[in-house]
Amino acid sequence: MSIDILQKLGLVRLPTVDQAMAWLIEHGPVVADPPFPNWVLRQLVRTQRVARLRRGLYLVPRPDGTMLQLPAVAALVMPEGYLSFYGALTLYGLTDQDAAHWGMVTRARQRPLRYGPLTLEFVTWPARVRSAKTRQRTIDGVSVRLATPVQAFCDALEQPRLGASFPEMLRVLRTGLATRALTASALRAHARAVNSPALARRLGLLLELATTNVDQELAAIARRSHAWTSGDRLQERASDSRWRVRLSRSRDDLTRAATS
Amino acid sequence: MTPKKRPRRETPTLTSVRARPAQQLVRVDPADEDRAVILGQLAELLVAHARIGQRIAFKGGAIMHLVDGSARLSRDLDGSVVAGRPVRRVWVEQALSTPAARRVVVSVPRIVNENPSSLVFPVVTCRSLSRRGQATLGVSFSINWDDPLLDPPMMATVELGSRAVQIPVLTARERAAEKVRTFLTRGQARDAYDLHHFGAHTLIATDRRRLPQLISRKLAGHVPDHWDLRARWDEQTDLAREAYERGEGLVLLRPRPPWNEVLHELQRFRTCLPRRAA
Helix, strand or coil: CCHHHHHHCCCCCCCHHHHHHHHHHHHCCEEECCCCCHHHHHHHHHCCCCEEEECCEEECCCCCCCCCCHHHHHHHHCCCCEEEHHHHHHHCCCCCCCCCEEEEEECCCCCCEEECCEEEEEEECHHHHHHCCEEEEEECCEEEEEECHHHHHHHHHHCHHHCCCHHHHHHHHHHHHHHCCCCHHHHHHHHHHHCCHHHHHHHHHHHHHHHCCCCHHHHHHHCCCCCCEECCCCCCCEEECCCCEEECCCHHHHHHHHHC | CCCCCCCCCCCCCHHHHHHHHHHHCCCCCHHHHHHHHHHHHHHHHHHHCHHHHCCEEEECHHHHHHCCCCCECCCEEEEEECCCCCCCHHHHHHHCCCHHHHCCECCCCCCCEEECCEEEEEEEEEECCCCCCCCEEEEEEEEECCCCCCCCCEEEEEEECCEEEEEEECCHHHHHHHHHHHHHHCCCHHHHHHHHHHHHHHCCHHHHHHHHHHHHHHHCCCCCCCCCHHHHHHHHHHHHHHHHHCCCCCCECCCCCCHHHHHHHHHHHHCCCCCCCC
């Protein structure tokens, strides 16, 4: 006789917390505002049976006991958005590092998620959600809208807080050019379409360091404004007058750091 | 002279104690656990090759995780050639096309960067161990022979799921000396974390005595002669601190140690540096 029948007959009573867990698994893997008292949810989180992504939003294991990966969680929370920035670049294998800060481009504002040591931020770019170049990829059985390598790389340069350090971006660019996941012409075309001096400056400098060619089209966009752009978010210790970018280290150091 | 006080640990607050289990629940993407085992299997396959096995020893983040128990996960396997002689691409391709390799590697990698002193496979597609169906994982792999090893490699036992294998690795002190060189040129948060792990958990007293000599030899010819190495170390420490405090490029299985503990270890390594590279 199964435990379910015993429970229905009233011969066995499962503890409330386990009932809540069963309900969550049935309604999971991502559950918003579950109808349980706070102490039940706190206990489930404390005993590491469910993860609290943010206030009122929980991730629970699937019936087979596996937890979804962050990209799949992001797609379930915001199905119309697309996953981009440095996190997307790691999914393409363009770096040997993992991303701690992930970013998703969405129509509407959302509070960030925390998933173990990883965080997921939502960047509100309504126009770009429609126009971005993306492809569908299935991760853990969930269809995820993922930016193309060129889109993800340029997005990461536009939002350095969701990108990586300049040497790391240079490494990504070199790997991308070597594996043909990225091409100079596609990156240039994308930057021209976006038409942002900040993007043109960062991309122009990285392309110059990676290929030794100065891209005149990007240079023209970069010189459209007199203001200077910060290269990455670290303290500024050097500057590059050709691209009007302030950097945390010199060109030589950037190249050396990217190759070591 | 009064001894220097060790920096105090931050006192946990009620909120931080409550928040910790939830933050630590899903520690990493489960694929990363797979990846660590796959990197160990790749190492085993390469060691099994007649030409490569006698020449290669492993190092890098993957080895720190598999051998030293570092909390930092890596996606790439780094190898060094013991005698500093080149490894041919065809040997690696042979090693990755055996029947045993087919169970790990989906296909022999086509994209290879053949450099004068290194061989880099940026994308090696492997079969996922824990996922069903046709799920795959990408790892990368590199071998370099720019300088011969200073210490003879040691055999280390690596747990690969239910079995253990022995693979040759660089000695901990030689890996630490190479990491010091990397920190001087790269100065990333992950390098600072690795040095902290070497200093706090891996190196023993005899290693530390040998370290200054190893560092000097590792630096020779690899960093410009005009650098004031200690001033350079301080600059890189500043850069690493900014990135470390933001958690940039660090995905760890355990909570990351406070910066003052990392700084303490960095200062100890600084004392091993010569003024200038010979």
